[in-house]
Amino acid sequence: MPELPEVETIVRSLAPRLKAQIIRTGRYQPSRVFRGTFPPELAGVRVAEVRRYGKYVVFDLDRGVLAVHLGMTGKLLFDVPANRYTRAVWEFDEFSLSLEDIRQFGRVLWGETIPGPVAALGPDPLEINRGDFFRRATTYRTAVKALLLNQRFLRGMGNIYADELLFRARVHPERRTELIPTSVWTTLWREMNTLLAEAIQAGGSSISDYVNTAGEKGSFQLQHQVYAKKGQPCRRCGTAIQKTTLQQRGTHFCPRCQER
DNA sequence: AGTATGACCTGATGGC
DNA sequence: TGCCATCAGGTCATAC
Numbered sequence: 524m525p526e527l528p529e530v531e532t533i534v535r536s537l538a539p540r541l542k543a544q545i546i547r548t549g550r551y552q553p554s555r556v557f558r559g560t561f562p563p564e565l566a567g568v569r570v571a572e573v574r575r576y577g578k579y580v581v582f583d584l585d586r587g588v589l590a591v592h593l594g595m596t597g598k599l600l601f602d603v604p605a606n607r608y609t610r611a612v613w614e615f616d617e618f619s620l621s622l623e624d625i626r627q628f629g630r631v632l633w634g635e636t637i638p639g640p641v642a643a644l645g646p647d648p649l650e651i652n653r654g655d656f657f658r659r660a661t662t663y664r665t666a667v668k669a670l671l672l673n674q675r676f677l678r679g680m681g682n683i684y685a686d687e688l689l690f691r692a693r694v695h696p697e698r699r700t701e702l703i704p705t706s707v708w709t710t711l712w713r714e715m716n717t718l719l720a721e722a723i724q725a726g727g728s729s730i731s732d733y734v735n736t737a738g739e740k741g742s743f744q745l746q747h748q749v750y751a752k753k754g755q756p757c758r759r760c761g762t763a764i765q766k767t768t769l770q771q772r773g774t775h776f777c778p779r780c781q782e783r
Numbered sequence: 784a785g786t787a788t789g790a791c792c793t794g795a796t797g798g799c
Numbered sequence: 800t801g802c803c804a805t806c807a808g809g810t811c812a813t814a815c
Binding site: 555594595596608624625626627628663664665669731770771 | 785786787788789791792793794795
């Protein structure tokens, strides 16, 4: 479910409440989310920081690091009753924090330092400069959308924002990276920054059921120009938006504005 | 080594 | 109403 702007929104609502709080209990329902390894006993351990790392919500504890990926359907919610999709509950003095995840594509990782799979991710899209973006991008030979979805290239872009970015930059999703000129990489970098900033500003995109920890929906879906707009007229040229499949992901674009 | 392809889960939706 | 196929914001293991 959540991509960078949604996770950023979640982290911003989690951090003020959790910072300096002490975990009293952690309870875990056996599920795929844990990949066979549960976190150790965390009772009495203090939360130092909560931050976003790509699409992960990272809890820096006084002892160890808890990293939560929400997958497609994961939610972190305060003070909700348990249900069949509750995978983890952390109790604090004044409130509880629950992880719900219907499809179990999310994951909970623990490490004494940042867990390996998290550390292996590429730079943050909002922190990388133009030169590094260009240098990293041009080391790959693939369809540009596949590059944007590759978390080792950059951490945090997902299907919605890849499609929206490529529309803004007027680049066809299947365009080969080795054929993209420097000027277009510059455009992609610039548009990526404004797109993600605007999406964060709007609290992310709520397509069906995404909500932040306060139960509030984001509103950036109102600003989508191609995602889930199949058949609707392009906002720039009026041509019907097309939907295809690329790497088994629904891919939306304007066939006129985004030529191969 | 880098890239493409199923696999993993459950629920919602749409066509017949 | 029921059944079946398809789709969904993501990664991961395996096959070329």
